[in-house]
Amino acid sequence: MSKEKLKANIWAFVVTAILARLITLGSGNLDRFDAALVGYTFATLFAAFGITRRYALWLQRPPTAMYWTRGWKVFFLLLHPRHIVSNLFRFFQRLFVHYAFNDFIWRRGRMRWLAHWYIMWGCVIAGGITFPLVFGWVHFASEPDNLEWYRVRLFGYPTVAFPIRSLVGFLTFHGLVWSSILVIIGVLLALRRRLHDHGAAALQEFGEDILPLFLLFAISVTGLMLTASYTWMKGYGYDFLAILHALTVIFTLLWLPFGKFFHIFQRSATVGVAFYQDVGKQGEQAKCRRCGEEFASRMHVEDLITVEQQLGYHYEMPDSPVEHYQWICPRCRRVLLGLAQGQLWSGVRDQESGIS
């Protein structure tokens, strides 16, 4: 086993073990654990293993590792007492506009945004409800002196209470219905774009682009069918639906580390990137060694030179004052392409006219 894989496996094992311990702790040594949910629990543990493993492998790729270490260094630099207030403000602002609102997807297209926003929030709400319930971290118990009231218990400890027959009660107990509806609307909007958009149609692949939408749709619809079954149909087909629903969820959980859903975890990297760029802008800039214009932060260019060397590229220019091609700006690189071709032709012409 390679060093990278070994490291990733260890991390994955540790994270899974911690989660398992939290499940036994939270559920009072499985006292409050619902045995019917054991399939979901094991699928989650496997997913935690897979996601951590892939995340750890990913962090060890040279460009990612560079951002990872730099990101943390830059982060602590920004925590300096002089900047901490403005930087924390920027951090929370970014958390809100980027992660919660998805402002950048809004700018890519309103329909794209609407689809994603519904899907994301539907899944966040559903995950926020189901995981703590399945793990036994949260459960509802009626008050001994008042059966009309429920008290929320967190890790077994009593917290707030609310009347069962109330708006809060209605909204809470149907949380998964609301989130399913959000997801279904989002998925249909996304599918609509994928069916109509000529460009998307040319690029999309079943496993990467269609299957995730299909899975979310299947989870939400089978979930709603469960609610319909016990609410209006006296539990008709409930056992079958419960198995179907569990299968769709378990498959999705097991698939989280592999396909498109991995972006949920991987996009955390944008925080580091944003800090890196902030610090880069404040520091020394790199000047193109052909045209003299500033084109990036010096730190970025130097880091890229390191990463390229780690990857086995040799853009060094030992006989030139330029030293490394990374010191040439993108515009000059494009111009050089034309100049290089011109140089070949001028060589031919010189030969033809007898000058060599």
Add this chain to the structure above:
Amino acid sequence: MYLPNQNEFFIDPARCIGCEACVQACSECDTHKGHAMIHLEHVDRGQSTQTVPVVCMHCESPTCAEVCPADAIKKTDDGVVQSARKPRCVACNNCVLACPFGVPKMITDFELMMKCDLCYDRTSAGKKPMCASVCPSGALYFGPRAQIEQLRPRSTPVNKFQFGRQTVATKVHMMAPKGPAKAQYVDVTDAMNETGRGQRISLDILSTMYVSEEQP
């Protein structure tokens, strides 16, 4: 998805007349609607009329994809390096700075890198990329190799480029002189001290152009 065909992309910057038809056409491609991915550079605007159209060269081992921290740049089985995957790209700019040809564009508003993808919606269905379908001077040419060799008897396609100590092999070819001086690769960094050559070269080459060079 991809129908294998014998068409290949050949660029011949010396033929570029800077008309910008490619830029306009490019922004009509369905995979990046409204955004032109082709670059049209003036070599030295004050001194020369020389222009260079730059499309993605679709490297065999793409530096952009290797330096991507988010694994967002993928190559199709038929060797086309795609634009960044939309959910993955973290807009870090590594690819923009590292591409030896200066191809990827950072669309800051979208927090997304976009680049020429050989008009995958078109080329995967056997059509020409937008730019090649409108280029009036044959600087951007998409078609069978035998055809271009016949049309440009003085030229031969080369798909290796030298940057310092690094050789980069690409799917897209550049037209280079044939004959005893035939270059094994285009030495890009060797042109570091070159300056724009005005129209001398392009006129020279255009004079050898076949009148019947109509692209099908």
